[in-house]
Amino acid sequence: MSSLDTARHTLQTVFGFDDFRGGQADVVERVITGRSTAAIFATGAGKSLCYQLPALALPNLTLVVSPLLALMQDQLAFLERHGVAAASLDSTQDRDTSREIMDQARRGELKILMVSVERLKNERFRHFLQRIDISLLVIDEAHCISEWGHNFRPDYLKLPDYQREFGIPQALLLTATATPAVIADMREKFAIAESDVITTGFYRPNLELLVEPVPAAARTDRLIDWLGPQQQPGQEVPTIVYVTLQQTAETVAGALAARGFNVRAYHAGLDSDTRDAIQQGFMRGEIPCIVATIAFGMGIDKGDIRNVVHFDLPKSIENYSQEIGRAGRDGKPSRCLTLAGRDGLRVLENFVYGDTPEREGIRHVLTEIVAAGQTPERQWPVLLNTLSRESNVRLLPLKTLLVRLEMLGVIAPRFAFLAEYRLRYLEPPDALIARFDGERADFVRLIVDNVPVARTWGTVDFERLYQAGAAAEIDASRSRVITALEYFQEKGWLVLEGKRMTDVFEVIAPEIDIDALSEQLVGEGEAREAAEIGRLHAMVDLFESTTCLTYRLAAYFGDDIADESGRDSVQTAQSRSHATRGCGHCSVCHGLVAKLPPAPSLPPLTEEAFRRDAGPLIARHREQFGHSPGARRVAHFLCGLPMPLFTPLKARQLKAFGQYEHYPYPDIRAWAEASMTATIEPS
Incomplete structure (x- = not known):
């Protein structure tokens, strides 16, 4: 019996389907014979089965990276109904549940494990993955890996590196919305042959x-x-x-x-x-x-x-x-x-402008990189939330900026770790030490002696442990300590918790010209704005x-x-009269060509309105930061576009936040620039 015949038998006996649909058979055959594959299937065409069925044939775990918890829940419910051993790890689970799921994976009791892409940055989870065998990496919504896609996610760019790091022999990319340029990008990043890209087409006759x-x-x-x-x-x-x-x-x-x-x-x-x-x-x-x-x-x-x-x-x-x-x-x-x-077009265009970082924010990031590049190790530890707040660059644009700096050779990601760990003993520390002999017992005693416990929890200070280990000639490196604490938790001897993810980059080019690179990145941001605005108008052209x-x-x-x-x-x-050929079941084929009505006219932008609506923000900004905001910040406020600094300013509590969301952002910014040439006092 061929591998595809075996798969068809599994399809019928396990999943209850008579036969494959569309390109499913082509994808399944490639995956179970060990080839990396991309499945470009229209929404609802059965992408999930393309990994669910091969997972039962492959010898080890299938790891599924999915962007949304809802996707995981629905697919898990389907797998559970059909008796397939599958689980997900997500932030809603308590520690005991997560630990049990990972234990099942270690014991080989799971065929499918679903996680978010962000979890792959977790140091403890990466330690876990390095200790288990994985047959297949599945990437759902794989168009997110491409900068040319419609919802590019910077973390997805690291997935090819994760595949190599964890020794996963093949990948399966799944998506419903990929243009030819996006497909080419996906193929290149995962070394997928053109013949291993299976597309079902996007035509839906119903x-x-x-x-x-x-x-x-x-x-x-x-x-x-x-x-x-x-x-x-x-x-x-x-x-x-x-x-x-x-x-x-x-x-x-x-x-x-x-x-x-x-x-x-x-x-x-x-x-x-x-x-x-x-x-x-x-x-x-x-x-x-x-x-x-x-x-x-x-x-x-x-x-x-x-x-x-x-x-x-x-x-x-x-x-x-x-x-x-x-x-x-x-x-x-x-x-x-x-x-x-066309009324809604302005709001969508404004969202695009809201994603572009300020020049000042870009300079702040570059200045930090240059400073880190002057240290002997050239390492730049980044807490993304902190950097976002301090640079006033929102998280997603900040991640995109960091990826762009990687691509320019300015920085390179090296590792990520949880900045803080704490532990709580479930058995007396002396009993824990007594479980080991020789150097291992000395190492455990070193941990116990150097993690002081206040009431029930103790905070792990890795530098203190390392120095104490050096003095005692004991290896107390961070990786060894984490491995030991993970093992203790697996055995039920203590509870370990971590928080505050830190990404560590190496500064490759510490002598960058901050002014020149800032201008280049600002220009690229404006080019992306223009491209995204062009995509919106392509959509209007379609309609x-x-x-x-x-x-x-x-x-x-x-x-x-x-x-x-x-x-x-x-x-x-x-x-x-409108088309030489057509589907026969769209409004154009029905003889109805649309001309979208223009957006309604809006009240004029007056100096009095600016003083009334922008004045309170300007006054609050002066009070808190000692200077007036730039026109861009004011425009963001008036159009209701979020900025990290709006949180400490409590800008959303001001009446005018977002009151101009239906005006074109460039018009509001030009209005702010013109109005702020004079001193504005809040009324």
Whole structure:
């Protein structure tokens, strides 16, 4: 029996499926024969099975790196139902649970372990991984590894290094949204052959893509009219309505509820228990309609979602593709409606401007690097939260900046560790020492003597231990101490806790020109801004397309379905004037070409309004920092874009925070620059 026949037998007996779908067989065959592979499958096309089935055939653990807890929970529930030994490690678990899961992995009792990419930076977890055998590294949402992707995550760039560090022989990359440029980037980073990239295509014949231009003021009423016939009591159609802002989610859900709809708002501002209850209610069919920000939907495996509505413009073509991909996973006809207008474009553009660091923040980071480069070891320890606060650069842009400095050869990551460890003995320290003989007993006694316990907890001072060890001619290096404490915890002799992750970089180029490099990085940031703004306008161009929406969307991802036989549908006479070929089930093929209405006009930006709304922030900034803020900080405040320094300033408590979020950020910044040429006193 061939390896694929064996896999098909497992598919039927373990997972209960008659046969593979789409490109699943091609991916599974490559993985179980030891080849690194990339699976580019449309949303809902069965990516997860591409690692779940091979995990049962491979000899050792399959390690899955996933960006979201929701993804892990849904996949774990599926695996549990089918008797597959799988677990996840996440921040919601208590220490005993985490320890038991790692013990199971050490004993070979798990086939699949799921973690977040951030956990791979954890020193203790890395020690754990180095002591177990791993057959396969699976990277979910693998487009995050590419700077050309729509939600690049800097930590993902380190995954190829982790694969080498832990001796993992092969990798499987999974994603639903990868353009040709992103696929090429993924292949290069993991040395995947072009023939080992399996793409199922992005065409979904059961999805009707509709774009309906509606001015902002009329959008809620139009949504009610469109959804009303499908939300009759007892016959409600499962629906997701996507919005950009949390407040919009509450407002729109409230308007629908007032008209008798069974609906709930879902967004990151709700506590986790409330979000979980709403999500589970939707999955069970108890809440048929959800009005949500993009916080909702990742990992949702509900086959009968009939409608996905974009009340606001999505963040990108990739986001749009992911979000409409949640409709009609059961293959039945489903509708994807965009109630479009250019009003939301300003908010999305402002988010882009909010991600670009200040020149002062970049200089602060470079100055720290130069100072660290003057030390004998040239090591630069970084607590990301502290550096973010001190440099006024938000965490994600800061991580991106550090990755860029790595790529420029300025710094190189060396290791990460928890800055603080503390322990609590579960048995008397003398009894712990008595378990060992000779040098090992001396080493344990050294730990006991040099970790003073206050009441029940003792803080581990690695430098003190190292110096005491040097004086006693005992190896008390940090790595040996951590290994010993981990072992003691595994045996149940003590409890070990760690916090404050520190990343240590080596300064490769300590003599950098801070001014020149700052200008270069600022220029790159502005170029990224322009590219992201271009992506937003590409999305608007898609919605205003005069040719088939379905074909244009597929072509964006490199799927040239117009050249494939058997996929054309008959078009109406109207649609033929707009497109030579088409799907037959989008608004353009129905003869409706969209022209998005412009954003509504806004009140003029006056000096009086600036004094009233920006004045309190400027006064508070002067009081706390001794000088006025720059125009960029004021613009961020007025547009509601977060900055680390807004926390100590308590800027969100000021009435004008975010009051200008619907104005173009460049206009607000220019207004601030012009208005701040004179001294502004708060009214």
